Amino acid sequence: MNKTLFLRTVHRLSIEEDYFQPSEDAAGRSSLSPLQKCTAVIRQLAYGGGADTVDEYIRLGETIARKCLHHFTAEIIHLFGDEYLRRPTSEDLQRLLYIGEQRGFPGMVGSIDCIHWEWKNCPTSWKGMYSRGTGKPTIVLEAVASYDLWIWHAFFGAPGTMNDLNILDRSPVFDDIINGIAPQVSFSVNGNLYHLAYYLTDGIYPK
Template sequence: MKFLSFHKEEMRPEADTVDEYLQIGGTTSMKCMQHFVDGIIFCFGDEYLRKSTAEDLQRLLIIGEISGFPGMMGSIDCMHWEWKNCPTAWKGQYTRASGKPTIVLEAVASQDLWIWHPFFGPPGTLNDINILDRSPVFDDILQGRAPKCKYVVNGNQYSLGYYLIDEMYPKWATFIQSIRLPQGDKPSLFAEKQEVCRKYVERGFGILQARFAIVKNPALIWDKERIGKIMRACIILHNMIVEDERDMYTQFDVTEFEQPETSGRTRVDF
């Protein structure tokens, strides 16, 4: 994993900073990283970038019911990865209000912080709704291939799972939003529980950045396809660690990676 702690290619002087550690040249170390990333995806991609199976879904539903949300399959959100060496012709398409071009990762995370349905590549100027329109996260549901699930809420039986979201997303049957301005004990309790569980995906993004410096820092590679492979390899390694440490999960300090809250949203610290 040491190769993923740096990400210099076109910037040769920065790549040369690892010469003494690796005892090889900067160009050679970059080629090694590329082969490493390709190998990780080829050997482990099918297992650790898989869609949720019936067994996975059953476990997620049990976790959701314990958390107070029967039928919940995780939480969904987006993360922006700054692209420092974005080609000039694309900068207008990828540059956010912050003035820096970014590439977006949309993903679902469960309570154990396993990252499901990663969708990487949309330009940073798109908002969550635009990215959702392009995302394949609901393809199986639309084509009738989604695993079946059954759960009961308030005496009513349902067969379609759902995700927890923030207020940016549309009001679909597969989404459960918080209550923006809760009035009374029950709405306040619901908003508090929803905010706590929804932060699974934000913590997942934070730990992904805390583990891999290449994702924490701006991408310096020009080739977007190669950047996408690096992101997939990091997600695979992250999910491998989650599987290995699921029962004794390592806690990381991810405060510096937390996404800012939208104004007017109920904030819950935990």
């Protein structure tokens, strides 16, 4: 996360969320600052560490760090959900189609791919289902991103032994097409007319 976005998030939370607002106790001592609380949360999310890993660096106890994480994630959805955590509107779709066409991909609305995230604390009884030959269990994230790194679809939690095709079969990314409510898109390639948008992806299997 870049500094500007982080400070913007801290500022919004310190204004609109009571838990992150600075205060004083009965003795007049200042509480933990919004910057301390948000830094603790970002470190937990970025490094996947426990709540007790920030006690010396940021001076937060385990219980407070866990509460910060809970309040932060809930408030992020509330504050930024309408802007980021949503599906494309018709205006967004037109913009994505225009950019795709300018870059030589008419009808393309984003890139889709799967990535394996290491599950450090995977229960031993589940390890076989989530390990894929490397010995380290992973959870798979399927995401659709636009050219400006706006991730507007995420399907997370599939076992690490699954490949991209298995995950695509389980995810809801094509539900609108199956249900007949997908936006109508028309474009022509090599003289052929198509009526559905598509995602750009790389090869699923090596040659």
